[in-house]
Amino acid sequence: MSKVAKATIGLMLATIIAKVLGFGRELVLAAVYGASMYSYAYLTAMNIPVVLFTIIGTTLGTVLIPMYFEVNNDLGEKKSIKLYK
Missing domain, CATH: 1.20.5 (Single alpha-helices involved in coiled-coils or other helix-helix interfaces)
Structure with a gap:
């Protein structure tokens, strides 16, 4: 397997892991804060x-x-x- 293919697979795996962890973060945020002004402030601060x-x-x-x-x-x-x- 070429270096480019290995790098591509590694980048794909890292992206998938990051997306799964981000989804978990959103689940925890929703479970702890729900739909409140604190969660909206957090999401706004994260999106800037x-x-x-x-x-x-x-x-x-x-x-x-x-x-x-x-x-x-x-x-x-x-x-x-x-x-x-």
Whole structure:
């Protein structure tokens, strides 16, 4: 099995474990607090960093990475590395 396949399987397993643990967290939160203002405050506080990191990740994926590869193809690897220093 290639390194890429092993890395893909490892990433899939890590993602599945994270999703199961997140679901467990939500179950415990619902069981302890129910639908109250405390649970809503917690969920809001948890979602703010998620939204910010999603914005940053989307920006990196849609702007910086394609720009890097374009410079890499046009001007070479040294210029593309120099672009982000």
